[in-house]
Amino acid sequence: MTTTHNVPEAQNYPNSSSDKKLQDFLEYSSKNPEKFIEWIEHDPRYKDIVAKAKEKKIVISEEPSLSKNISFFLRYLLIVPPNSLYGRVKVNPQLVMRAKAVAAVQSVSNIWDTLTAVPLAYLSVGGGPLGFFFAALITVIAQTFSNKTAEIAAVGCHKHQRLAGGATFGWVAMSALLTLISGYGSDIVTNGTYLAEYHADKIVKENVLPKYERNLRTAETKVKDAQKLIQKCDEQFKEWQSLPKSSPGRDAFYRKLNGPFGVKPSYWDNQPTAQLPLCPRSLRLEHESKEEIAKAQKALNQTKSNIDEAGKPIVYLQQFQPKLYASEFTEQGNIRSGVKIVEIAITSFNERLLSGNVGSLGFSLIGLGISVITTAMAVAFTMIHRRLPSVADTFDRSLHNAQEEFFHAVGDGLRNKQGKNNSDHQDS
Secondary structure (H helix, E strand, O other), X not given: OOOOOOOOOHHHOOOOOOHHHHHHHHHHHHHOHHHHHHHHHHOHHHHHHHXXXXXXXXXXXXXXXXXXXXXXXXXXXXXXXXXXXXXXXXXXXXXXXXXXXXXXXXXXXXXXXXXXXXXXXXXXXXXXXXXXXXXXXXXXXXHHHHHHHHHHHHHOOOOOHHHHHHHHHHHHHHHHHHHHHHHHHHHHHHOHHHHHHHHHXXXXXXXXXXXXXXXXXXXXXXXXXXXXXXXXXXXXXXXXXXXXXXXXXXXXXXXXXXXXXXXXXXXXXXXXXXXXXXXXXXXXXXXXXXXXXXXXXXXXXXHHHHHHHHOOHHHHHHHHOHHHHHHHXXXXXXXXXXXXXXXXXXXXXXHHHHHOOHHHOOHHHHHXXXXXXXXXXXXXXXHHHHOOHHHHHOOOHHHHHHHHHHHHHHHHHHHHHHHHHHHHHHHO
């Protein structure tokens, strides 16, 4: 038959929300140690405490075993340890499960954001060994910083509110930055073909076609300049006609405009343009410039035709501009420069997103969406967790001290009782 011992509010410890109940319990236990020890021995809930106390192995406020078994790499780099999101007293299963959920969401958010930033970190310095080192460095710094600040933000650092506020700001800022670039990183990994075609299209539009268009504009400018000279020739020829035939400078003025009297246009065919009189020179410049316009227009039209025939700008560059293609792309059609890939990924992603052309974003849009959703959930879960009174209670120092007293009282009482039993046995 089991004896029931009426220890005041003992069944509520250590989850009692009342400090008075706890103090009453400890006071009663100290005044009635025999009843207290007898009760604790017969209550199955304290079976582990009794066993550890008899072996002198009571561990005060032992942290969950997860923190012991998990490696440094996993604990500080990959995940937010759930047991770091609450203190050491008044910890109940519901609080532990809630902390695990918060830590899981934080860890998933931080890991995803960091992974999508790795391609940018690797390529932003040109790839290669330096790129690997830089990517690894960024991964360690970003992940460790995110995990630690998320941990501090979640518990609120109840005695250091400024520290908690700073950690929260740092974590949210880092998450926002990594979320912002997650779309770029996803685009680099999954949309390489599109980025190469985008780059080829920009090369054609900004380098190839403008060269022919500049030649055409230059020729058109020359024609306009020649026409101004022709107008000047006409004006001065009228001025010559208005001079009296007896004017002493009339013949010299004519030769300046047209050369010797009575020469045919073919007279100037073998003469350098710069040495010609004004009127023949202006006519030759106009003729040459018009020929340049025709050539430039023909070259421009032919280039556009070649682009259309190739189907894609990158194919055009490969077939008609092999040197330019080799300087910008590999044989497999990938962009050669890692820095250029980062630049193009950022530019093209922003253009497509802002213009509403989301269809071409592909998985990069999904990557950005995952980052936005997980980050928002992590921030929301963290803010809810840190405001729970039950979380603050786990960091209550007075409850922590009382718990230590309770554990020591159990251990001392059990050992004293064991010693007394052994002494009585020897006396008998």
